[in-house]
Amino acid sequence: MKAFNDFTGLVAPMPQANIDTDQIIPKQYLKSIRRSGFGVSLFDEWRYLDEGQPGQDHSKRPKNPDFILNQAPYDHAEILLAGVNFGCGSSREHAPWALVEFGFRCIIAPSYADIFYNNSFKNGLLLIQLADSQVQQLLALPQPLTLQIQLMQQVIIAPNGQSFEFKIDTFRKQCLLEGLDDIGLTLKNRTDIEAYEKQQAGITPWLF
Amino acid sequence: MSSVMPMGKQLTLYDKLWRAHTVLERADGNTLLYIDRHLLHEVTSPQAFEGLRLAGRRPWRINSNLATPDHNVPTTARAQGILGIVDETSRLQVQTLDDNCDEFGIREFKIDDQRQGIVHVVGPEQGATQPGMTIVCGDSHTSTHGAFGALAQGIGTSEVEHVLATQCLIQSKARCMRIEFDGVPPSSVTAKDMILALIRQIGTAGGTGYTLEFAGSAVRSLSMEGRMTLCNMAIEAGARAGLIGVDDTTIDYFMDKPMAPKGAQWQQAVTYWRSLVSDAEAVFDKEVTIDVSQLAPQISWGTSPEMVVAVNELLPDLNQARSDVERQSWLRAYDYMQLKPGMRVDQIPLDRVFIGSCTNARIEDLRVAASVIQGQKKSPAVKQVLVVPGSGLVKRQAEAEGLDVIFRAAGFEWRDPGCSMCLAMNADKLMPGEHCASTSNRNFEGRQGYGGRTHLVSPAMAAAAAIAGHFIDIRSSGVA
């Protein structure tokens, strides 16, 4: 995983509630056995006026001019400002893959679905949770809005100098900052895992 | 924090499962949690296997894994096996699962195996799912398996790779919410109606950050099939896992399951399984009680599983919304569904009916659907009724009971097992604008096909709607 660096980026506001992973990336693209190629299909059913198919030339498809990510300068947004329960529904990691490939590095929302939250961090995508009222404050700032994201300091800084602190789990923060491979980390506990298995094989032998 | 609780502390079932699977507590406050069973399917695993190969890693414990293709498989022309998959990308994905399982020696029920089916139907049916286990799968409806007193959670592809490589997950413990379903439900009210009513009440984010434990007399009197339906949709309430304590119903289920413990180990296992209940005085972070004696059959009208009405209610007025955010969501949903506030549910047009999915495609669901038909025929107003059994074994059982004959005689299509029109990754899908009465779990925009409009209901409600051509109140029609 690539290490996360502090940055200043443009915000695309999409404040509707309960945006589910079926909307973030529709099912037909999940047939791919690769980890890439999803960015052009991010929010496919909102972004295009027709039904997309994997493998087609998406640049030739009719775009929905009303959809924010089709409008300059938001087509280059790096921060998504979303509504409550963002990423609910299916566990598909294709959703963060598509968001990252589009260019998003950070999402700000009042709440996220649990599985999506996990999946995003595994792909270097920083998910920031702010109070609903703070998200409303950001939405009320003059648009287009750029925000400075400082992960080490755990703070967002707006152009007017206003700052918003956020909380983040220490381990997730460390993984992002250092671009850590958490499988490698877990494998450092190999002897602990083996000891656990040995002990459990005595207690619940039918599981081993 | 130590994993050893003080003596005498009253534990929830979730506490017990968590404690029994804690390998170690990390300094950062997270837990290294051991995983007993890993279920795999073709959609979320290829990139994980590729990751293993690239890093030169091997699966930690081969026999913990069990795989089956389900999302992409066609529900017709199955005699041709994998060659029967017309869509090339789908075929490649199923082939890739076969290749990966062969390469790493992982047990798989391939497309032509009678035990193939939706992974959440297959796991319990084989006894691969057992009480007291931690179970994961790269699929959010893994919560289904919690019905057996197992801690079962959906994970993403990176975590699939993590579990393959280490047999563990790094997690922080969720809070625990107890959902008590009390009372005796009317005969036409099923587990599906109970869970839809709950999601309507607490919302699709109501369970976020929680593990839900379903309890109460109405849960105790459910069959294992009904309990699976409840836990299946815990994720639609935002909870990664649903749980139900072990009782006789749970234990009886495993008597004849191929992968269940046998002989002396059976006795030992049963003794252990009986401890898998929340202690009487255990404290939950939150409690919700629902009286099911007052419940009516439920129908979703919008694009989120919380947009639900009872069969005798009108579609809600916008000023009934509990917040401005909800009002905005309803507006958008009404527009997408092309429905209006104040409509009766029998005014919702229906083009297709789907009876299937990991929520409602087990034998009991098919029996209920068949019993509703009673020699009647599908309404000409409905273009197609698909009945898709959850597994090859469910299909065989249904045919042994003659259910397929009843469905066919009514003009329903009797198909081969898979996810089918629950997510429409195969050829079974809605056309733009079509409305579908569906026994599945998600009514998101486009879920069952581009532009499709889904109404979530129980199998009895779906079958009755197929006959009538529109939703009916099965309580007064005498069909249930």
Ligand code: SF4
């Ligand atoms: S039946 Fe539907 S919800 Fe269940 S695993 Fe398949 S696609 Fe997912």
